[in-house]
Amino acid sequence: GENVEQHPSTLSVQEGDSAVIKCTYSDSASNYFPWYKQELGKGPQLIIDIRSNVGEKKDQRIAVTLNKTAKHFSLHITETQPEDSAVYFCAALGGGFKTIFGAGTRLFVKA
Amino acid sequence: NAGVMQNPRHLVRRRGQEARLRCSPMKGHSHVYWYRQLPEEGLKFMVYLQKENIIDESGMPKERFSAEFPKEGPSILRIQQVVRGDSAAYFCASSPQAENTEAFFGQGTRLTVV
Numbered sequence: 001g002e003n004v005e006q007h008p009s010t011l012s013v014q015e016g017d018s019a020v021i022k023c024t025y026s027d028s029a030s031n032y033f034p035w036y037k038q039e040l041g042k043g044p045q046l047i048i049d050i051r052s053n054v055g056e057k058k059d060q061r062i063a064v065t066l067n068k069t070a071k072h073f074s075l076h077i078t079e080t081q082p083e084d085s086a087v088y089f090c091a092a093l094g095g096g097f098k099t100i101f102g103a104g105t106r107l108f109v110k111a
Numbered sequence: 112n113a114g115v116m117q118n119p120r121h122l123v124r125r126r127g128q129e130a131r132l133r134c135s136p137m138k139g140h141s142h143v144y145w146y147r148q149l150p151e152e153g154l155k156f157m158v159y160l161q162k163e164n165i166i167d168e169s170g171m172p173k174e175r176f177s178a179e180f181p182k183e184g185p186s187i188l189r190i191q192q193v194v195r196g197d198s199a200a201y202f203c204a205s206s207p208q209a210e211n212t213e214a215f216f217g218q219g220t221r222l223t224v225v
């Protein structure tokens with residue numbers, strides 16, 4: 001069935017450094033790839049997304065890249081801040097109408 | 112425009128009781144999804160509903176679990192005869208259409224079975 005692999009499971013960076021989270025997906029029909037940020041005790045919040053007709057998208061300190069041939073997509077956070085500390089989930093949505101999530105990356109930004 | 116509303120936020124049930132979780136989607140959204148999240152884990156798809164229809168329930172256990180999204184009122188996730196392993200956070204998400212669009216999540220219901 002559909003599967004999304006996410007790495008690393010935990011990431012610790014110094015404030016101001018960049019953080020990169022990588023995901024791979026199995027369903028070649030997937031055409032929409034959102035990224036969610038989940039803070040403790042809260043629901044996931046959409047932070048950025050990318051569609052299959054685009055290779056890269058940027059929103060201030062956050063960027064996503066997509067390689068459809070390799071079925072890879074990545075989240076890049078530059079100039080990290082302590083408030084970026086959270087769990088980040090990648091996801092893929094294809095023809096099955098259900099969003100498949102990665103297992104999550106716990107990001108720690110040390111001040 | 113209020114976001115996705117879930118209630119209750121916390122629910123404690125004894126083994127064997129029933130749990131009812133409610134989800135009111137965002138205004139104008141007719142697609143609802145339920146996910147389960149175990150501690151320190153990701154979100155697992157359970158069921159996808161449109162008004163009065165279950166579209167995909169492939170992630171929902173065949174026994175004890177049911178979901179509905181009536182014409183009027185919130186979507187309900189119902190767990191009968193709860194067991195300790197049902198303890199988890201249950202999240203609802205809604206979207207205005209099914210394909211190629213973002214889903215917005217509620218704050219979740221944390222179910223604890225004692």
